[in-house]
Amino acid sequence: MKKIEAIIKPFKLTEVKEALNRLGVQGMTVSEVKGFGRQRGHKEVYRGAEYQIDFVPKTRIEIVLEVSLVADAVKVIRETARTGEIGDGKIFISAIEDAIRIRTGESGRDAL
Protein backbone atom coordinates (compact mmCIF):
# COMPACT_ATOMS: atom_id res chain seq x y z
CA MET A 1 0.00 0.00 0.00
CA LYS A 2 1.09 3.51 -0.75
CA LYS A 3 -0.12 6.91 0.26
CA ILE A 4 -0.29 9.67 -2.31
CA GLU A 5 -0.31 13.21 -0.98
CA ALA A 6 -1.01 15.76 -3.68
CA ILE A 7 -0.82 19.50 -3.08
CA ILE A 8 -2.84 21.16 -5.82
CA LYS A 9 -4.51 24.42 -6.78
CA PRO A 10 -7.85 24.59 -4.94
CA PHE A 11 -9.95 25.17 -8.07
CA LYS A 12 -8.63 21.91 -9.56
CA LEU A 13 -10.05 19.74 -6.77
CA THR A 14 -13.30 18.67 -8.45
CA GLU A 15 -11.56 17.70 -11.68
CA VAL A 16 -8.93 15.66 -9.86
CA LYS A 17 -11.51 13.97 -7.64
CA GLU A 18 -13.64 12.92 -10.60
CA ALA A 19 -10.67 11.60 -12.55
CA LEU A 20 -9.54 9.54 -9.55
CA ASN A 21 -13.07 8.20 -9.09
CA ARG A 22 -13.09 7.04 -12.69
CA LEU A 23 -9.82 5.25 -12.02
CA GLY A 24 -11.47 3.34 -9.15
CA VAL A 25 -10.14 5.24 -6.17
CA GLN A 26 -12.87 4.84 -3.58
CA GLY A 27 -12.05 7.43 -0.98
CA MET A 28 -9.91 10.42 -0.22
CA THR A 29 -9.23 12.97 2.49
CA VAL A 30 -9.02 16.63 1.54
CA SER A 31 -7.74 19.56 3.57
CA GLU A 32 -7.28 23.26 2.96
CA VAL A 33 -3.65 24.12 3.52
CA LYS A 34 -1.32 27.06 3.02
CA GLY A 35 2.24 27.05 1.86
CA PHE A 36 4.74 28.17 -0.68
CA GLY A 37 7.24 26.69 -3.05
CA ARG A 38 8.94 28.38 -5.96
CA GLN A 39 5.74 30.28 -6.66
CA ARG A 40 6.23 32.34 -3.46
CA GLY A 41 3.27 34.53 -2.54
CA HIS A 42 1.66 37.73 -3.64
CA LYS A 43 1.27 41.38 -2.59
CA GLU A 44 -1.79 42.80 -0.80
CA VAL A 45 -2.42 46.49 -0.06
CA TYR A 46 -4.59 47.80 2.79
CA ARG A 47 -4.98 51.57 3.09
CA GLY A 48 -1.66 52.10 1.36
CA ALA A 49 0.26 49.60 3.51
CA GLU A 50 1.74 46.75 1.47
CA TYR A 51 1.88 43.20 2.78
CA GLN A 52 3.86 40.37 1.23
CA ILE A 53 1.71 37.25 1.60
CA ASP A 54 4.01 34.21 1.50
CA PHE A 55 1.55 31.46 2.29
CA VAL A 56 -0.73 30.73 -0.63
CA PRO A 57 -3.94 28.69 -0.14
CA LYS A 58 -3.68 25.16 -1.58
CA THR A 59 -5.66 21.95 -1.34
CA ARG A 60 -4.11 18.72 -0.08
CA ILE A 61 -5.53 15.37 -1.24
CA GLU A 62 -4.56 12.21 0.60
CA ILE A 63 -5.35 8.81 -0.83
CA VAL A 64 -4.10 5.37 0.15
CA LEU A 65 -4.16 2.69 -2.54
CA GLU A 66 -2.73 -0.56 -3.78
CA VAL A 67 0.73 -0.38 -5.27
CA SER A 68 -0.60 -1.43 -8.69
CA LEU A 69 -2.75 1.68 -8.93
CA VAL A 70 -0.12 4.24 -7.91
CA ALA A 71 1.40 4.92 -11.31
CA ASP A 72 -2.01 5.46 -12.93
CA ALA A 73 -3.19 7.67 -10.07
CA VAL A 74 -0.12 9.85 -10.33
CA LYS A 75 -0.60 10.13 -14.07
CA VAL A 76 -4.26 11.12 -13.64
CA ILE A 77 -3.44 13.73 -10.98
CA ARG A 78 -0.70 15.20 -13.14
CA GLU A 79 -2.98 15.37 -16.13
CA THR A 80 -5.92 16.99 -14.34
CA ALA A 81 -4.16 19.29 -11.85
CA ARG A 82 -1.70 20.71 -14.34
CA THR A 83 -2.19 24.21 -15.75
CA GLY A 84 1.41 24.64 -16.86
CA GLU A 85 1.79 27.71 -14.68
CA ILE A 86 4.18 27.93 -11.75
CA GLY A 87 2.37 26.86 -8.55
CA ASP A 88 0.63 23.74 -9.84
CA GLY A 89 1.79 21.83 -6.77
CA LYS A 90 3.54 18.58 -5.89
CA ILE A 91 2.86 14.90 -5.37
CA PHE A 92 4.46 12.92 -2.54
CA ILE A 93 4.36 9.13 -2.32
CA SER A 94 5.09 7.12 0.79
CA ALA A 95 4.77 3.52 2.01
CA ILE A 96 1.89 2.56 4.31
CA GLU A 97 2.29 -0.37 6.71
CA ASP A 98 -1.32 -1.24 7.23
CA ALA A 99 -4.89 0.05 7.10
CA ILE A 100 -7.82 -0.92 9.31
CA ARG A 101 -11.53 -0.24 8.73
CA ILE A 102 -12.88 0.87 12.09
CA ARG A 103 -16.41 -0.51 11.66
CA THR A 104 -15.49 -4.10 10.75
CA GLY A 105 -11.89 -4.51 11.78
CA GLU A 106 -10.86 -5.57 8.26
CA SER A 107 -7.24 -4.77 7.53
CA GLY A 108 -4.78 -4.51 4.68
CA ARG A 109 -6.13 -4.11 1.14
CA ASP A 110 -9.61 -5.20 2.28
CA ALA A 111 -9.80 -2.05 4.33
CA LEU A 112 -9.16 0.29 1.41
Added chain:
Amino acid sequence: MNTGDTSFVLVSAALVMLMTPGLALFYGGMVRGKNVLGTIMQSFIIIALISLEWILWGYSMAFGPDKFGIIGGLEWFGLMGVGLAPHPVYAPTVPHQVFMIYQCMFAVITPALISGAFAERMRFGPFLLFSLLWATFVYNPLAHWIWGDGGWLGRLGALDFAGGVAVHVSSGVAALAAAVILGKRKGYGTEEMRPHNLPMTLLGAGILWFGWFGFNAGSALSAGRLAGSAFVATHVAGCTAALAWIAMEWKLHGKATTLGAASGAVAGLATVTPAAGFVGPLSAALIGLMAGVGCYLGILAKNRFRYDDSLDVVGIHGVGGVIGLVAAGFFASTLVNPGGADGLLFGNPSQLAIQCVAVLTTIVYTFVITYILLKVVDKLFGLRVSEKDEIVGLDLSQHEETGYEF
Protein backbone atom coordinates in the same frame (compact mmCIF):
# COMPACT_ATOMS: atom_id res chain seq x y z
CA MET B 1 -44.74 71.63 19.05
CA ASN B 2 -44.80 69.95 15.65
CA THR B 3 -45.50 66.25 15.24
CA GLY B 4 -43.69 66.05 11.89
CA ASP B 5 -40.53 67.53 13.36
CA THR B 6 -40.81 65.35 16.45
CA SER B 7 -41.15 62.12 14.51
CA PHE B 8 -38.27 63.16 12.24
CA VAL B 9 -35.95 63.84 15.15
CA LEU B 10 -36.98 60.59 16.89
CA VAL B 11 -36.25 58.58 13.75
CA SER B 12 -32.98 60.47 13.29
CA ALA B 13 -31.99 59.59 16.86
CA ALA B 14 -32.58 55.92 16.09
CA LEU B 15 -30.53 56.26 12.88
CA VAL B 16 -27.60 57.82 14.73
CA MET B 17 -27.84 55.14 17.41
CA LEU B 18 -27.37 52.47 14.72
CA MET B 19 -24.12 54.13 13.63
CA THR B 20 -22.29 52.87 16.72
CA PRO B 21 -22.99 49.16 16.06
CA GLY B 22 -22.15 50.00 12.43
CA LEU B 23 -18.84 51.42 13.61
CA ALA B 24 -18.30 48.24 15.64
CA LEU B 25 -18.52 46.19 12.44
CA PHE B 26 -16.48 48.70 10.45
CA TYR B 27 -13.67 48.46 13.01
CA GLY B 28 -14.24 44.79 13.84
CA GLY B 29 -13.52 43.65 10.30
CA MET B 30 -10.23 45.56 10.17
CA VAL B 31 -8.54 43.92 13.16
CA ARG B 32 -7.13 40.41 13.40
CA GLY B 33 -9.60 37.62 14.12
CA LYS B 34 -8.43 37.17 17.71
CA ASN B 35 -9.49 40.74 18.54
CA VAL B 36 -12.83 40.92 16.74
CA LEU B 37 -15.04 40.73 19.83
CA GLY B 38 -12.84 43.00 21.92
CA THR B 39 -12.97 45.61 19.18
CA ILE B 40 -16.73 45.32 18.62
CA MET B 41 -17.28 45.52 22.37
CA GLN B 42 -15.36 48.80 22.59
CA SER B 43 -18.06 50.39 20.46
CA PHE B 44 -21.07 48.40 21.56
CA ILE B 45 -20.76 48.85 25.33
CA ILE B 46 -20.15 52.57 24.87
CA ILE B 47 -23.81 52.89 23.84
CA ALA B 48 -24.86 51.78 27.30
CA LEU B 49 -22.13 53.52 29.28
CA ILE B 50 -22.29 56.97 27.69
CA SER B 51 -26.10 57.00 27.46
CA LEU B 52 -26.24 56.72 31.25
CA GLU B 53 -23.52 59.33 31.63
CA TRP B 54 -25.53 61.57 29.33
CA ILE B 55 -28.78 61.45 31.25
CA LEU B 56 -27.00 61.78 34.61
CA TRP B 57 -24.60 64.69 33.99
CA GLY B 58 -23.52 64.76 30.33
CA TYR B 59 -26.54 66.52 28.89
CA SER B 60 -26.49 69.07 31.68
CA MET B 61 -22.77 69.81 31.18
CA ALA B 62 -23.20 70.16 27.41
CA PHE B 63 -26.54 71.89 27.09
CA GLY B 64 -27.43 73.01 30.64
CA PRO B 65 -27.45 76.61 31.90
CA ASP B 66 -24.30 78.33 30.63
CA LYS B 67 -21.36 79.14 32.91
CA PHE B 68 -18.98 81.72 31.38
CA GLY B 69 -19.42 80.32 27.89
CA ILE B 70 -17.31 77.25 28.67
CA ILE B 71 -19.57 74.70 30.35
CA GLY B 72 -23.17 73.97 31.24
CA GLY B 73 -24.05 73.80 34.92
CA LEU B 74 -25.29 70.71 36.72
CA GLU B 75 -28.78 72.15 37.23
CA TRP B 76 -30.14 69.53 34.82
CA PHE B 77 -28.42 66.60 36.59
CA GLY B 78 -30.45 63.44 36.04
CA LEU B 79 -32.58 65.34 33.51
CA MET B 80 -34.13 67.45 36.27
CA GLY B 81 -36.11 70.12 34.49
CA VAL B 82 -35.60 68.46 31.08
CA GLY B 83 -39.20 67.67 30.35
CA LEU B 84 -41.48 67.25 27.39
CA ALA B 85 -42.11 70.93 26.73
CA PRO B 86 -39.84 72.13 23.91
CA HIS B 87 -36.72 74.12 24.73
CA PRO B 88 -37.18 77.50 23.01
CA VAL B 89 -33.56 77.80 21.79
CA TYR B 90 -32.38 74.27 21.00
CA ALA B 91 -35.40 72.86 19.18
CA PRO B 92 -38.56 74.89 19.57
CA THR B 93 -40.82 72.39 17.80
CA VAL B 94 -39.88 69.09 19.50
CA PRO B 95 -40.08 67.94 23.12
CA HIS B 96 -36.94 68.81 25.08
CA GLN B 97 -36.34 65.14 25.94
CA VAL B 98 -36.45 64.24 22.25
CA PHE B 99 -33.70 66.77 21.55
CA MET B 100 -31.80 65.38 24.54
CA ILE B 101 -31.94 61.74 23.35
CA TYR B 102 -30.97 62.80 19.82
CA GLN B 103 -27.88 64.53 21.20
CA CYS B 104 -27.20 61.47 23.37
CA MET B 105 -26.41 59.41 20.27
CA PHE B 106 -23.72 61.92 19.24
CA ALA B 107 -22.14 61.74 22.67
CA VAL B 108 -22.15 57.93 22.35
CA ILE B 109 -20.46 57.52 19.00
CA THR B 110 -17.61 59.96 19.67
CA PRO B 111 -15.65 57.98 22.29
CA ALA B 112 -16.34 54.85 20.23
CA LEU B 113 -14.60 56.50 17.26
CA ILE B 114 -11.42 56.95 19.31
CA SER B 115 -11.22 53.22 20.04
CA GLY B 116 -9.88 52.59 16.53
CA ALA B 117 -6.60 54.24 17.53
CA PHE B 118 -5.79 51.85 20.36
CA ALA B 119 -7.40 48.75 18.83
CA GLU B 120 -6.01 45.34 19.77
CA ARG B 121 -4.09 46.40 22.88
CA MET B 122 -6.15 48.21 25.56
CA ARG B 123 -7.48 46.63 28.76
CA PHE B 124 -11.25 46.64 29.02
CA GLY B 125 -11.70 48.16 32.48
CA PRO B 126 -9.34 51.11 31.96
CA PHE B 127 -10.93 51.58 28.53
CA LEU B 128 -14.35 52.05 30.18
CA LEU B 129 -12.94 54.50 32.73
CA PHE B 130 -11.07 56.49 30.08
CA SER B 131 -14.16 56.69 27.86
CA LEU B 132 -16.29 57.92 30.75
CA LEU B 133 -13.73 60.55 31.74
CA TRP B 134 -13.22 61.62 28.13
CA ALA B 135 -16.95 62.05 27.51
CA THR B 136 -17.18 64.09 30.70
CA PHE B 137 -14.15 66.32 30.36
CA VAL B 138 -13.66 66.58 26.59
CA TYR B 139 -16.92 65.87 24.76
CA ASN B 140 -19.25 67.73 27.13
CA PRO B 141 -17.29 71.02 27.23
CA LEU B 142 -16.67 70.98 23.46
CA ALA B 143 -20.35 70.32 22.76
CA HIS B 144 -21.17 73.23 25.04
CA TRP B 145 -18.70 75.58 23.34
CA ILE B 146 -20.17 74.99 19.92
CA TRP B 147 -23.82 74.04 20.48
CA GLY B 148 -24.71 74.97 24.04
CA ASP B 149 -26.86 78.08 24.59
CA GLY B 150 -24.18 80.66 25.46
CA GLY B 151 -21.17 78.52 24.41
CA TRP B 152 -18.27 80.75 23.37
CA LEU B 153 -17.55 79.20 19.96
CA GLY B 154 -21.21 79.38 19.02
CA ARG B 155 -21.39 83.00 20.13
CA LEU B 156 -18.25 83.76 18.14
CA GLY B 157 -20.19 82.61 15.08
CA ALA B 158 -18.37 79.34 14.37
CA LEU B 159 -20.29 77.12 11.96
CA ASP B 160 -20.55 73.45 12.85
CA PHE B 161 -23.73 71.87 11.61
CA ALA B 162 -23.47 68.35 12.97
CA GLY B 163 -20.18 67.73 14.75
CA GLY B 164 -16.86 68.85 13.30
CA VAL B 165 -15.67 70.23 16.62
CA ALA B 166 -17.16 67.93 19.22
CA VAL B 167 -17.22 64.69 17.21
CA HIS B 168 -14.64 64.46 14.43
CA VAL B 169 -11.75 66.78 15.27
CA SER B 170 -12.04 65.82 18.93
CA SER B 171 -12.03 62.06 18.29
CA GLY B 172 -9.24 62.39 15.72
CA VAL B 173 -7.00 64.40 18.04
CA ALA B 174 -7.79 62.15 21.01
CA ALA B 175 -6.86 59.22 18.78
CA LEU B 176 -3.45 60.77 18.13
CA ALA B 177 -2.82 61.23 21.86
CA ALA B 178 -3.93 57.64 22.51
CA ALA B 179 -1.75 56.18 19.76
CA VAL B 180 1.25 58.06 21.14
CA ILE B 181 0.67 57.09 24.78
CA LEU B 182 -0.26 53.43 24.26
CA GLY B 183 2.51 52.84 21.74
CA LYS B 184 2.60 50.44 18.86
CA ARG B 185 1.03 47.02 18.81
CA LYS B 186 3.46 44.20 19.42
CA GLY B 187 4.89 43.19 16.08
CA TYR B 188 3.73 46.38 14.32
CA GLY B 189 5.69 46.76 11.12
CA THR B 190 7.10 43.23 11.22
CA GLU B 191 4.09 40.94 11.59
CA GLU B 192 1.16 40.77 9.23
CA MET B 193 -1.77 42.77 10.58
CA ARG B 194 -4.21 42.40 7.76
CA PRO B 195 -7.94 43.06 8.16
CA HIS B 196 -9.51 39.67 8.94
CA ASN B 197 -13.00 40.27 7.52
CA LEU B 198 -13.48 43.05 5.01
CA PRO B 199 -17.08 42.11 4.16
CA MET B 200 -17.86 42.94 7.82
CA THR B 201 -16.11 46.29 7.39
CA LEU B 202 -18.08 47.07 4.23
CA LEU B 203 -21.34 46.19 5.97
CA GLY B 204 -20.35 48.50 8.82
CA ALA B 205 -19.55 51.28 6.38
CA GLY B 206 -22.97 50.83 4.78
CA ILE B 207 -24.69 51.10 8.16
CA LEU B 208 -22.63 54.19 8.98
CA TRP B 209 -23.60 55.81 5.68
CA PHE B 210 -27.29 55.03 6.34
CA GLY B 211 -27.11 56.39 9.88
CA TRP B 212 -25.30 59.51 8.73
CA PHE B 213 -28.51 60.81 7.19
CA GLY B 214 -29.90 60.95 10.73
CA PHE B 215 -26.68 62.54 11.93
CA ASN B 216 -26.59 65.37 9.39
CA ALA B 217 -30.11 65.80 8.06
CA GLY B 218 -31.45 65.24 11.56
CA SER B 219 -29.31 68.12 12.82
CA ALA B 220 -31.77 70.44 11.08
CA LEU B 221 -34.05 69.43 13.98
CA SER B 222 -37.06 69.97 11.75
CA ALA B 223 -38.51 68.05 8.83
CA GLY B 224 -38.15 70.69 6.15
CA ARG B 225 -35.95 72.33 3.54
CA LEU B 226 -32.80 72.41 5.66
CA ALA B 227 -33.00 68.69 6.43
CA GLY B 228 -33.40 68.06 2.70
CA SER B 229 -30.37 70.09 1.66
CA ALA B 230 -28.23 68.58 4.42
CA PHE B 231 -29.31 65.09 3.31
CA VAL B 232 -28.27 65.82 -0.28
CA ALA B 233 -24.96 67.43 0.69
CA THR B 234 -24.14 64.46 2.95
CA HIS B 235 -24.79 61.89 0.25
CA VAL B 236 -22.94 63.82 -2.45
CA ALA B 237 -19.84 64.23 -0.28
CA GLY B 238 -19.78 60.55 0.68
CA CYS B 239 -20.04 59.48 -2.97
CA THR B 240 -17.40 61.91 -4.22
CA ALA B 241 -14.94 60.97 -1.51
CA ALA B 242 -15.35 57.24 -2.15
CA LEU B 243 -14.52 57.79 -5.82
CA ALA B 244 -11.66 60.18 -5.06
CA TRP B 245 -10.14 57.70 -2.60
CA ILE B 246 -10.14 54.75 -4.99
CA ALA B 247 -8.80 57.02 -7.73
CA MET B 248 -5.84 57.87 -5.48
CA GLU B 249 -5.25 54.17 -4.81
CA TRP B 250 -5.53 53.29 -8.44
CA LYS B 251 -2.95 55.90 -9.30
CA LEU B 252 -0.52 55.16 -6.46
CA HIS B 253 -0.89 51.38 -6.01
CA GLY B 254 -2.35 50.15 -9.25
CA LYS B 255 -5.62 48.80 -7.82
CA ALA B 256 -8.82 50.20 -6.35
CA THR B 257 -9.75 48.39 -3.11
CA THR B 258 -13.02 47.75 -1.29
CA LEU B 259 -11.45 48.96 1.96
CA GLY B 260 -10.54 52.13 0.08
CA ALA B 261 -14.11 52.62 -1.15
CA ALA B 262 -15.47 52.17 2.38
CA SER B 263 -12.79 54.39 3.92
CA GLY B 264 -13.36 57.09 1.32
CA ALA B 265 -17.12 57.11 1.89
CA VAL B 266 -16.68 57.41 5.66
CA ALA B 267 -14.06 60.14 5.17
CA GLY B 268 -16.42 62.11 2.93
CA LEU B 269 -19.34 61.74 5.32
CA ALA B 270 -17.19 62.82 8.27
CA THR B 271 -15.73 65.76 6.39
CA VAL B 272 -19.04 67.17 5.21
CA THR B 273 -20.57 66.87 8.69
CA PRO B 274 -19.72 70.39 9.94
CA ALA B 275 -20.74 71.94 6.61
CA ALA B 276 -23.72 69.75 5.69
CA GLY B 277 -26.43 72.29 6.53
CA PHE B 278 -24.64 75.31 5.07
CA VAL B 279 -23.55 74.25 1.57
CA GLY B 280 -25.11 73.37 -1.76
CA PRO B 281 -24.62 70.10 -3.66
CA LEU B 282 -21.67 71.23 -5.80
CA SER B 283 -19.82 72.63 -2.80
CA ALA B 284 -20.49 69.30 -1.09
CA ALA B 285 -18.92 67.51 -4.06
CA LEU B 286 -15.80 69.65 -3.73
CA ILE B 287 -15.69 68.94 0.00
CA GLY B 288 -15.97 65.22 -0.79
CA LEU B 289 -13.11 65.51 -3.27
CA MET B 290 -10.92 67.22 -0.69
CA ALA B 291 -11.89 64.54 1.84
CA GLY B 292 -11.00 61.64 -0.45
CA VAL B 293 -7.61 63.06 -1.35
CA GLY B 294 -6.82 64.71 2.00
CA CYS B 295 -7.77 61.80 4.25
CA TYR B 296 -5.94 59.33 2.02
CA LEU B 297 -2.79 61.40 2.41
CA GLY B 298 -3.57 61.73 6.12
CA ILE B 299 -3.45 57.96 6.46
CA LEU B 300 -0.13 57.72 4.67
CA ALA B 301 1.25 60.21 7.22
CA LYS B 302 1.20 57.64 10.01
CA ASN B 303 3.73 55.51 8.18
CA ARG B 304 6.00 58.52 7.94
CA PHE B 305 5.63 59.63 11.56
CA ARG B 306 5.58 56.04 12.83
CA TYR B 307 2.71 56.08 15.29
CA ASP B 308 0.30 53.16 15.34
CA ASP B 309 -3.14 54.73 14.90
CA SER B 310 -4.35 51.23 14.17
CA LEU B 311 -7.60 51.92 12.31
CA ASP B 312 -6.76 55.44 11.07
CA VAL B 313 -8.93 57.62 13.27
CA VAL B 314 -6.50 60.53 12.93
CA GLY B 315 -6.32 60.26 9.15
CA ILE B 316 -10.06 59.99 8.63
CA HIS B 317 -11.84 61.82 11.46
CA GLY B 318 -9.09 64.20 12.50
CA VAL B 319 -8.06 65.29 9.01
CA GLY B 320 -11.65 65.10 7.75
CA GLY B 321 -12.99 67.17 10.63
CA VAL B 322 -10.39 69.88 10.08
CA ILE B 323 -11.03 69.98 6.33
CA GLY B 324 -14.78 70.13 6.92
CA LEU B 325 -14.68 72.94 9.46
CA VAL B 326 -12.36 75.01 7.29
CA ALA B 327 -14.41 74.18 4.19
CA ALA B 328 -17.51 75.52 5.93
CA GLY B 329 -15.61 78.82 6.14
CA PHE B 330 -15.17 78.74 2.36
CA PHE B 331 -18.41 77.30 1.04
CA ALA B 332 -21.13 78.28 3.54
CA SER B 333 -23.93 80.22 1.95
CA THR B 334 -26.95 81.97 3.44
CA LEU B 335 -28.80 81.06 0.25
CA VAL B 336 -28.71 77.47 1.47
CA ASN B 337 -29.28 78.23 5.14
CA PRO B 338 -30.42 81.76 6.11
CA GLY B 339 -29.71 80.85 9.74
CA GLY B 340 -26.02 80.20 8.96
CA ALA B 341 -23.46 82.59 7.51
CA ASP B 342 -21.64 83.28 4.26
CA GLY B 343 -18.15 81.89 3.78
CA LEU B 344 -15.14 83.32 1.96
CA LEU B 345 -16.45 82.40 -1.48
CA PHE B 346 -19.66 84.29 -0.77
CA GLY B 347 -17.91 87.46 0.32
CA ASN B 348 -17.27 86.90 4.03
CA PRO B 349 -13.58 86.15 4.69
CA SER B 350 -13.92 86.63 8.44
CA GLN B 351 -15.91 83.38 8.63
CA LEU B 352 -12.80 81.49 7.58
CA ALA B 353 -10.85 83.02 10.46
CA ILE B 354 -13.58 82.05 12.93
CA GLN B 355 -13.54 78.47 11.63
CA CYS B 356 -9.77 78.33 12.11
CA VAL B 357 -10.16 79.51 15.71
CA ALA B 358 -12.64 76.68 16.27
CA VAL B 359 -10.24 74.13 14.77
CA LEU B 360 -7.18 75.27 16.70
CA THR B 361 -8.84 75.57 20.10
CA THR B 362 -10.47 72.17 19.66
CA ILE B 363 -7.14 70.56 18.75
CA VAL B 364 -5.23 72.10 21.66
CA TYR B 365 -7.92 71.52 24.30
CA THR B 366 -8.59 67.94 23.20
CA PHE B 367 -4.95 66.93 22.97
CA VAL B 368 -3.99 68.33 26.36
CA ILE B 369 -6.98 66.97 28.30
CA THR B 370 -6.91 63.58 26.55
CA TYR B 371 -3.19 63.26 27.26
CA ILE B 372 -3.73 64.00 30.95
CA LEU B 373 -6.70 61.61 31.26
CA LEU B 374 -4.80 58.76 29.61
CA LYS B 375 -1.76 59.33 31.82
CA VAL B 376 -3.91 59.34 34.96
CA VAL B 377 -5.76 56.13 34.03
CA ASP B 378 -2.46 54.53 33.04
CA LYS B 379 -0.87 55.40 36.40
CA LEU B 380 -3.88 54.14 38.35
CA PHE B 381 -4.73 50.94 36.50
CA GLY B 382 -2.49 50.45 33.44
CA LEU B 383 -3.91 51.02 29.98
CA ARG B 384 -2.21 48.29 28.08
CA VAL B 385 -2.79 44.55 28.13
CA SER B 386 0.18 42.34 29.09
CA GLU B 387 2.35 41.02 26.30
CA LYS B 388 0.92 37.55 26.81
CA ASP B 389 -2.65 38.83 26.61
CA GLU B 390 -1.83 40.80 23.48
CA ILE B 391 -0.52 37.66 21.80
CA VAL B 392 -3.61 35.69 22.86
CA GLY B 393 -5.88 38.49 21.71
CA LEU B 394 -8.50 40.66 23.38
CA ASP B 395 -11.36 38.21 22.82
CA LEU B 396 -9.93 35.52 25.05
CA SER B 397 -7.88 37.66 27.43
CA GLN B 398 -10.44 40.41 28.12
CA HIS B 399 -13.75 38.63 27.62
CA GLU B 400 -13.09 34.86 27.76
CA GLU B 401 -14.81 34.35 24.41
CA THR B 402 -13.79 33.69 20.84
CA GLY B 403 -15.41 35.23 17.81
CA TYR B 404 -15.17 32.24 15.52
CA GLU B 405 -15.35 28.48 15.87
CA PHE B 406 -13.99 26.57 12.91
